[in-house]
Amino acid sequence: MADGGEQRRRQDRFHGRIGTGDRPCAHPGCMEPGEFRVPGITRPGFDGPGEWRWMCLDHVRAFNAGYNFFDGMTADEIENAQRPFAGWERETRAFSTSAAGAGPRWADFVDPLDAIGARYAEARAARPDGRPLGEGDRRALQVLGLKADADLKAIRKRYTELVRRYHPDRNGGDRRHEKALQDVISAYTHLKAAPAFA
Structure with missing residues (x-):
């Protein structure tokens, strides 16, 4: 009974726990259950949603700590992404005021x-x-x-x-x-x- 209560406390404690523990952690040599989902090698794109890997709490923390948004970007791309007003210099199209009718009420x-x-x-x-x-x-x-x-x-x-x-x-x-x-x-x-x- 105490074992079930401990498991329930573990499940309630961390946001993002998705797995039921029936998959092993994807980190080589780890025997803990993989309860957290992280992006796999194949990213989401035109060919589909990509793939997921399942990791235990310790290894998902290590994965998140090592995540780098700017990985694979050139220095100029990083600088453009870090500018405070990035994207605001683009002109947006105005809504047409001559659209047919006012539309339904x-x-x-x-x-x-x-x-x-x-x-x-x-x-x-x-x-x-x-x-x-x-x-x-x-x-x-x-x-x-x-x-x-x-x-x-x-x-x-x-x-x-x-x-x-x-x-x-x-x-x-x-x-x-x-x-x-x-x-x-x-x-x-x-x-x-x-x-x-x-």
Whole structure:
């Protein structure tokens, strides 16, 4: 029991302990378990993530103490890396102020990634006349079952068809389609006032 408690204390004591101790230390002649990961000979790059070696606590400390960031650099490269403002002299590109439209409103989305995706979807679902469609416009068109290239005449025609289909007076007083009717009216009201269809 004391042996298990000692091992648990060792595990909790050092940050970075990853291994379970089933690998031996990679240092030649060491019989301790390799619980810490260090970069191998092959570094991460185009061909893959590289390889790892597993070392015990003493040998990972020796590895870290001998690590040299500047290893393999020329004197000029070392000097450039050590300058206090290295990298700040490069000019950055300005963001374009003439980008197409202001993009979707963040408040229209629950997930910010949906808003970002909607920004790119605007480019894909552009109207033939070049007017941008907002996320609300697309949702309203979807409710009416229309595509992005629909004009105001097609929207009115579809609205009339759906109102006739869902209205309780046309269904013998049946109110089961009342929610669908409200959605159709809301979508039509939105599209009627949308700048893309003005």
